[in-house]
Amino acid sequence: MSVEQMNLTGIKGVIFDLDGTLVESSLNFTQMRADVGCPQNEDILTFVDALSCAETKANAHRAILQHELDDAQNAKWLEIGKAMVEKVQAHNLPMAIVTRNCRQATAIKVANNGIPIDYVLTREDAPAKPDPTALLMVANTWQLQPEDCLYVGDFIYDQQAAENAGMKWLLV
Known part of the structure; x- marks a missing residue:
């Protein structure tokens, strides 16, 4: 997967998974x-x-x-993750993170890497993926239809959550 394969045509907002998508994770x-x-x-x-x-x-x-x-x-930035965030920034689209991580670990990863995304939902905020609730909360906050949003992740739960929410998805 290269950042060129990230098609933002018709997309009005992008939601990212965190571990394995934006940052490396060595969780065992x-x-x-x-x-x-x-x-x-x-x-x-x-x-x-x-x-x-x-x-x-x-x-x-x-x-x-x-x-x-x-x-x-x-946890350090993944090159592909950083490139995708920069591409979305260049398109001036809103960004969010939806992760199964806890709030405390997520905050450390975002802060340590200077990830420029302020809207973050963790498992304390909504049921964990593949439940689509968190993705739908983001679309609702942005006042966008789910089909106008792209969810980017690295695991089957990410694809299932996006499909359950009626969003476009990209597995990295």
Whole structure:
């Protein structure tokens, strides 16, 4: 994927995923799942939300948060991510980030890399992707139709969230 393949024709707003799209991520999901007792083939956030014991759930959330904060300190711009943001800036389009990350880790990644996007929704703001709620919240805030927005991500959840929201999508 090259930045030239990012077609902004007819697009009025661009929403980016964060990890693996704008910044590198070294999150070890195998280790994270092992730390919280989540089967390797299950979504970790869904698994933790379904835990019935409040103490176990709190401990799992703390373990995930620690992994995310450790990762956030080292996350650097991806060249393709920076190039895409610059292209969207050149077109004077609004930008947002929608991520499954927590707010604290997201803020560190955005600040450390000087990412010029102020509108950021994390898993504390809306249900995690592939649920389309966060994407639809952004379109609504921008007063745009979903089909006029482009969602850029790197994972099947990103494609599913965009499709669920009725948005155009691009996998990087």
